[in-house]
Amino acid sequence: xxxxxxxxxxxxxxxxxxxxxxxxxxxxxxxxxxxxxxxxxxxxxxxxxxxxxxxxxxxxxxxxxxxxxxxxxxxxxxxxxxxxxxxxxxxxxxxxxxxxxxxxxxxxxxxxxxxxxxxxxxxxxxxxxxxxxxxxxxxxxxxxxxxxxxxxxxxxxxxxxxxxxxxxxxxxxxxxxxxxxxxxxxxxxxxxxxxxxxxxxxxxxxxxxxxxxxxxxxxxxxxxxxxxxxxxxxxxxxxxxxxxxxxxxxxxxxxxxxxxxxxxxxxxxxxxxxxxxxxxxxxxxxxxxxxxxxxxxxxxxxxxxxxxxx
Amino acid sequence: xxxxxxxxxxxxxxxxxxxxxxxxxxxxxxxxxxxxxxxxxxxxxxxxxxxxxxxxxxxxxxxxxxxxxxxxxxxxxxxxxxxxxxxxxxxxxxxxxxxxxxxxxxxxxxxxxxxxxxxxxxxxxxxxxxxxxxxxxxxxxxxxxxxxxxxxxxxxxxxxxxxxxxxxxxxxxxxxxxxxxxxxxxxxxxxxxxxxxxxxxxxxxxxxxxxxxxxxxxxxxxxxxxxxxxxxxxxxxxxxxxxxxxxxxxxxxxxxxxxxxxxxxxxxxxxxxxxxxxxxxxxxxxxxxxxxxxxxxxxxxxxxxxxxxxxxxxxxxxxxxxxxxxxxxxxxxxxxxxxxxxxxxxxxxxxxxxxxxxxxxxxxxxxxxxxxxxxx
Numbered sequence: 085x086x087x088x089x090x091x092x093x094x095x096x097x098x099x100x101x102x103x104x105x106x107x108x109x110x111x112x113x114x115x116x117x118x119x120x121x122x123x124x125x126x127x128x129x130x131x132x133x134x135x136x137x138x139x140x141x142x143x144x145x146x147x148x149x150x151x152x153x154x155x156x157x158x159x160x161x162x163x164x165x166x167x168x169x170x171x172x173x174x175x176x177x178x179x180x181x182x183x184x185x186x187x188x189x190x191x192x193x194x195x196x197x198x199x200x201x202x203x204x205x206x207x208x209x210x211x212x213x214x215x216x217x218x219x220x221x222x223x224x225x226x227x228x229x230x231x232x233x234x235x236x237x238x239x240x241x242x243x244x245x246x247x248x249x250x251x252x253x254x255x256x257x258x259x260x261x262x263x264x265x266x267x268x269x270x271x272x273x274x275x276x277x278x279x280x281x282x283x284x285x286x287x288x289x290x291x292x293x294x295x296x297x298x299x300x301x302x303x304x305x306x307x308x309x310x311x312x313x314x315x316x317x318x319x320x321x322x323x324x325x326x327x328x329x330x331x332x333x334x335x336x337x338x339x340x341x342x343x344x345x346x347x348x349x350x351x352x353x354x355x356x357x358x359x360x361x362x363x364x365x366x367x368x369x370x371x372x373x374x375x376x377x378x379x380x381x382x383x384x385x386x387x388x389x390x391x392x393x394x
Numbered sequence: 395x396x397x398x399x400x401x402x403x404x405x406x407x408x409x410x411x412x413x414x415x416x417x418x419x420x421x422x423x424x425x426x427x428x429x430x431x432x433x434x435x436x437x438x439x440x441x442x443x444x445x446x447x448x449x450x451x452x453x454x455x456x457x458x459x460x461x462x463x464x465x466x467x468x469x470x471x472x473x474x475x476x477x478x479x480x481x482x483x484x485x486x487x488x489x490x491x492x493x494x495x496x497x498x499x500x501x502x503x504x505x506x507x508x509x510x511x512x513x514x515x516x517x518x519x520x521x522x523x524x525x526x527x528x529x530x531x532x533x534x535x536x537x538x539x540x541x542x543x544x545x546x547x548x549x550x551x552x553x554x555x556x557x558x559x560x561x562x563x564x565x566x567x568x569x570x571x572x573x574x575x576x577x578x579x580x581x582x583x584x585x586x587x588x589x590x591x592x593x594x595x596x597x598x599x600x601x602x603x604x605x606x607x608x609x610x611x612x613x614x615x616x617x618x619x620x621x622x623x624x625x626x627x628x629x630x631x632x633x634x635x636x637x638x639x640x641x642x643x644x645x646x647x648x649x650x651x652x653x654x655x656x657x658x659x660x661x662x663x664x665x666x667x668x669x670x671x672x673x674x675x676x677x678x679x680x681x682x683x684x685x686x687x688x689x690x691x692x693x694x695x696x697x698x699x700x701x702x703x704x705x706x707x708x709x710x711x712x713x714x715x716x717x718x719x720x721x722x723x724x725x726x727x728x729x730x731x732x733x734x735x736x737x738x739x740x741x742x743x744x745x746x747x748x749x750x751x752x753x754x755x756x757x758x759x760x761x762x763x764x765x766x767x768x769x770x
Contacts, residue, residue, distance in 0.1 A: 092619045100612055190450055197452040200655045297607035297633045299655060302452040304631075306606035337609070341616030344599045345566065349767050356602060 089346075093338050094222040101334025102230050103128075103291040107312035108319065108326045109233075109240055110284025114160075115321060116244060117277040118257040118384045122178025123163055124285045125309025126185020127156040131286025132293035133189040136196060136300040139203050145294065148203070149229075152290030153283035159185055160282020164275045171388035186303060193300045201298035205229055205291075227295050229287075233327075240323040253277060257382030260389040270389050285309065314363040320370055320380055333359045441502075443467070443676060444495030445478040446488060448507035453605065455630030455649040459666040460506045460529075462650075466669025471676060484509025492517045496524050502679050504672070505529060514538060525679045530575070532755070534686050541671060544692035546582035546754075547722050548664035550729045551700050551715050552646045553586020555661050556594075556624045558711040559644050560587075563594040566617030568627040568634045570604045572768045574757045576628045579664075581761045582729045583626055583646075588763045590714075597622060598766030607633035618643055624661075635660055651701035663701040671697050690751065694723045730754065735762040 107124055114121050121127075135152030139145060159181055166177045205227035214224040223234075244250040252273060255263035260270045288308070293300050311333060318333075319326035340355040370380045451461035457480070464476050477495060482488050488510045495503055496517065502525045505514045511531035518526040518538040526538040534540060556565050565587060569576050584596045597620070601613045611633030614625045618641055626646040627634040632655035638645035639656035647653070647663030671691065678684050691697040700719075703712055721727040730753075732743035737760045743749055749757075758768060 089619055096612065096615060100608075103608075190452060194452055197458070198454045198650075198654070292608050297611045297631070297636055299454075299607065299632060299636070300452075301454055301605075301607050301631050302450040303605070304607050306603070306609065308608075337612060338616065341599055341601075341613040342619060344613075344766070345597060345617045345620035345622075347597075347765060349769070351769060353602065 096338035097331045097335030101330035103288040104312045105330035106288035107285045108315040110281035114278045114281030116257045119278045120174045120386045123181030126182040127159045127285035128289035128305040128309045129189035130185045131156040131289030133193040135290030136293040152286040156286020157283040160279045164278045190302045196300045204298035205295040237327045318363045440475045442500045443476045444500035444503040446482040447480045463668030463672045467672040470673045489513035541689040543697040545698045547693045548698040549579045550582040550586040553583040554590045557587035557590030560624045562623040564622040565624040566622035567598045578757045584763045605630045607631040611637045661704045
């Protein structure tokens with residue numbers, strides 16, 4: 085394997101990992117507030133199709149991304165209403181929304197099948213930075229959504245761990261009763277962060293339809309919404325760790341194809357299992373180490389908050 | 395109990411969600427025949443035809459090609475009404491769907507994927523007066539026939555184009571699953587490549603998916619990174635075409651004309667044209683000439699073909715491909731005519747011999763010139 089190929093694999097790990105990074109970042113924030121959203125796959129698809137449609141009709145990529153975020157956000161609003169206000173089971177609602185989103189996106193996208201995206205995100209090399217050996221071609225020769233994701237990881241980490249808003253967010257997910265008694269509006273926060281998570285899932289979907297493979301193909305997310313859910317656990321609910329996980333998951337895929345291309349056989353079945361195997365491994369480690377100190381999943385994750393039962 | 399009430403409300407909301415899915419899935423597709431119907435003539439009686447699809451017609455690939463065939467059928471025989479059901483799982487669910495189609499009055503049923511075989515057989519035995527057609531299978535009864543196309547002939551022709559256009563003498567082939575149908579296609583393509591360019595090799599990359607544009611594109615990028623300058627594919631999305639377009643390489647498409655996704659890269663595509671077959675199959679039933687049989691048509695029938703060439707393909711290459719196509723249509727030549735060697739250089743098909751349909755349908759070995767392994 086040549087040096088150039090290694091660079092190509094690392095760069096591909098980033099471009100392949102970025103869509104699941106967006107989705108996982110959104111889900112981390114939603115789960116930090118205590119709401120689990122298994123509808124990510126459906127929200128990605130709705131984001132992918134609304135992003136493509138608005139991109140094709142407005143020829144404006146900014147509008148396209150905005151529409152994708154709105155598309156994902158509207159589904160997440162539905163999830164919020166059902167699980168936060170009506171206090172229904174989060175798993176059931178999430179699964180229903182995945183199925184609903186798949187059907188809805190297929191219906192909306194029908195007229196756009198077989199049409200190449202008229203506008204798409206192309207790679208933009210950042211001057212100077214992209215000329216640094218190794219680091220440049222790996223990190224600074226991507227489309228703008230990738231650069232946006234770098235900034236987002238830092239911003240979300242800072243928000244969650246270094247601001248008062250982040251403190252309230254974490255309190256809402258850990259102990260909503262205590263947060264409520266201190267004047268935190270648990271219901272409002274859960275709504276906001278769940279919708280925010282859905283919006284990022286929509287952006288992750290639009291990455292597929294406007295950057296990865298610029299076209300609309302039904303069901304094009306191909307299970308990435310589920311990989312993102314595994315990634316949330318892999319990252320132990322920390323936005324900063326999610327970026328490494330996303331690139332690791334992306335790198336496994338990128339590496340497998342390049343090994344095959346130069347004649348090294350790696351079973352595709354094993355490679356497809358890797359993200360989940362890694363996640364199970366991390367889960368075991370987290371569970372063991374959480375006996376001594378509290379890390380890992382928010383205490384009230386998946387439990388609807390009810391004032392009368394606190 | 396306040397909570398119980400809220401759960402009930404939630405249940406109602408969810409059931410509404412599910413019922414909406416039900417509507418978009420199975421009921422809507424029962425479309426009226428399209429505008430080609432002559433307005434002054436009202437056919438006395440509609441003939442109902444049922445079709446089940448493995449995927450959505452929006453896949454831009456396999457099911458899309460079948461759906462184009464359905465539209466052609468409705469345009470050609472105006473008093474035919476097709477009821478189609480998309481994304482039917484290859485399980486006992488398909489048996490239920492086919493039974494429902496017959497109960498709705500369908501006199502002819504088409505099933506467009508291999509895995510429906512045994513379920514269609516069960517339904518066919520229950521309804522001896524209905525004609526059943528199964529795509530790509532091998533089981534028949536007096537009222538059930540099979541149909542498929544020799545897409546490998548079209549792939550051979552696209553191989554001639556790829557072999558002529560490669561400068562690196564290395565071609566990448568993005569392949570879905572290691573089954574005889576895919577392997578047959580890789581072999582036919584490689585024989586075409588080597589006919590045009592004995593120096594060239596075909597490097598196979600397996601994706602283990604039929605249908606994932608981002609994955610397929612990533613696999614093609616990986617192949618391009620290793621030094622190939624033409625990409626071919628046995629995948630249902632145009633992802634590999636886009637990967638070639640981005641780096642200025644060439645690409646060969648599959649299923650439908652994929653040139654719109656990669657106007658510079660796409661040289662041609664191996665394509666399906668099911669329409670004329672669907673017309674003749676329905677006509678046979680209407681004429682009372684239905685017979686149990688196995689149809690495996692090739693270029694001569696027009697069920698498979700190649701898409702128009704890119705303008706970058708030189709005229710002499712176009713001429714030689716057209717000449718080979720004429721030979722294949724006339725039956726003067728077949729793709730697997732000997733001598734054919736396997737990957738290790740052993741002669742598998744001797745000079746003057748060719749492979750039987752049985753050999754082709756169970757093919758699990760690569761010809762000389764393929765770099766890659768068939769996963770166990």
